[in-house]
Amino acid sequence: MLDTTITKIEYRTVFESRGVETLEVDVFTQKGSGRVAAPFGAPGSRGEFEAPAYAPGGLRESMEILEKVIIPSLIGQDALEQEKIDTLLTQLDGTPNFEKIGGNTSAVLSTAVAKAAADTLKIPMFQLFRRDAGWTLPYPLGNMIGGGAHSLGPAPDMQEHLVVPIGTHTMKQAIEINLKVHEEIGKLLEIKDPGFAGGTDDENAWTANLTDVDALQIINQAADKIADAEGVQIRMGLDLAADRFWDPERNVYRYQREGKTRTPQQQLDFLGELIDRFHLIYVEDGFNSKDYDSFALLNKNFGDRCLICADDIYASNYERTRIGIEKGSAGAMIIKPNQVGTITGAKNTASLAKAHRLKVVISHRSGETADDSIAHLAVAWNASMIKSGVRGGERLAKLNELIRIENTLGKPQFIRW
Numbered sequence: 085m086l087d088t089t090i091t092k093i094e095y096r097t098v099f100e101s102r103g104v105e106t107l108e109v110d111v112f113t114q115k116g117s118g119r120v121a122a123p124f125g126a127p128g129s130r131g132e133f134e135a136p137a138y139a140p141g142g143l144r145e146s147m148e149i150l151e152k153v154i155i156p157s158l159i160g161q162d163a164l165e166q167e168k169i170d171t172l173l174t175q176l177d178g179t180p181n182f183e184k185i186g187g188n189t190s191a192v193l194s195t196a197v198a199k200a201a202a203d204t205l206k207i208p209m210f211q212l213f214r215r216d217a218g219w220t221l222p223y224p225l226g227n228m229i230g231g232g233a234h235s236l237g238p239a240p241d242m243q244e245h246l247v248v249p250i251g252t253h254t255m256k257q258a259i260e261i262n263l264k265v266h267e268e269i270g271k272l273l274e275i276k277d278p279g280f281a282g283g284t285d286d287e288n289a290w291t292a293n294l295t296d297v298d299a300l301q302i303i304n305q306a307a308d309k310i311a312d313a314e315g316v317q318i319r320m321g322l323d324l325a326a327d328r329f330w331d332p333e334r335n336v337y338r339y340q341r342e343g344k345t346r347t348p349q350q351q352l353d354f355l356g357e358l359i360d361r362f363h364l365i366y367v368e369d370g371f372n373s374k375d376y377d378s379f380a381l382l383n384k385n386f387g388d389r390c391l392i393c394a395d396d397i398y399a400s401n402y403e404r405t406r407i408g409i410e411k412g413s414a415g416a417m418i419i420k421p422n423q424v425g426t427i428t429g430a431k432n433t434a435s436l437a438k439a440h441r442l443k444v445v446i447s448h449r450s451g452e453t454a455d456d457s458i459a460h461l462a463v464a465w466n467a468s469m470i471k472s473g474v475r476g477g478e479r480l481a482k483l484n485e486l487i488r489i490e491n492t493l494g495k496p497q498f499i500r501w
């Protein structure tokens with residue numbers, strides 16, 4: 085038996101894709117290692133209810149705690165005992181939501197421990213999380229046109245205008261289709277927006293001077309063309325990240341680009357119209373992250389034909405997800421490990437969701453690193469989709485890893501919906 089005892093942990097700061105300084109750790113066993121650098125949500129887009137990224141004093145304070153408290157406690161632990169290590173991290177923090185050490189600090193350690201264990205055992209990480217076969221490939225949900233907190237200047241109010249190819253034969257084909265749709269949209273934008281100069285947002289989605297409806301129309305046109313050529317279905321979706329344009333004082337959603345406000349009821353009607361008109365398969369964070377009831381109404385009215393997805397409202401948090409399940413607020417949820425601070429925490433929330441027939445969507449952050457762990461989580465936890473952008477090294481790192489995993493599996497095994 086190979087020794088999976090943690091022998092050493094190194095750490096440093098590096099930069100994520102937006103250029104923000106972030107924490108990277110290396111966890112070593114005698115014969116293996118795992119390296120993870122933390123991703124980061126955009127200011128104005130990170131969820132109010134997710135674990136804070138770092139200690140109250142910031143990244144430096146987190147690194148001090150890492151040096152003095154966390155590393156000495158983890159050395160000598162067995163990297164294979166993920167739950168025990170995650171419990172230890174939770175106890176060392178001692179607050180309900182990693183307020184003391186930060187969700188990023190904890191999540192990079194938790195994930196690097198798993199990577200080190202898999203590396204020591206010479207198995208792919210997805211096999212560490214689920215040993216008994218039954219692995220499945222998620223459909224890639226690609227961000228095509230961006231807006232909101234992920235872009236600058238006049239742009240759509242909603243944060244992400246997405247597509248997902250359904251019924252593709254291989255992971256590689258699915259990824260390629262998203263790339264082709266992205267490319268086609270670029271060509272259409274050149275015609276539609278005279279000021280368009282090929283600009284992209286934090287996740288490499290196109291950004292242009294459009295309303296949300298314009299953006300959906302353009303994506304629709306591009307998706308139809310590629311779907312016909314490829315003989316597959318390409319469906320559209322949205323992540324509104326509605327917290328960013330919610331005005332709690334006036335009780336309205338402020339659409340700056342459109343120059344309009346919408347009450348929660350008008351927002352509900354608007355989303356319903358978009359779902360019907362564009363045959364949307366996915367709507368994430370259509371309301372602010374405190375409004376379980378509007379989520380539930382949308383899910384009640386449209387959940388049979390569109391996945392109503394909870395991101396900032398559930399924040400990968402077990403208790404917030406449990407409340408949402410009771411209220412019927414969503415048919416799908418986003419899982420981001422650094423929202424809850426550990427692999428085990430993320431897994432428990434994902435299991436709760438699946439036990440109540442919610443679809444799980446494993447997601448990147450807008451500020452990303454080359455880490456590909458979420459590809460493995462998606463396969464091991466049978467995620468229905470992975471949200472990891474379309475273009476850019478840090479986005480393709482996850483998608484390319486799924487191509488490798490597909491090769492390891494021997495044949496494509498997309499999840500059944």
Ligand code: PGA
Pocket residue numbers: 124125126127129130131323325395447448449450451
């Ligand atoms: P974030 O956005 O990573 O900037 O929080 C992604 C999302 O809202 O899904």
Ligand code: ZN
Pocket residue numbers: 323325368369395396418
């Ligand atoms: Zn989101």
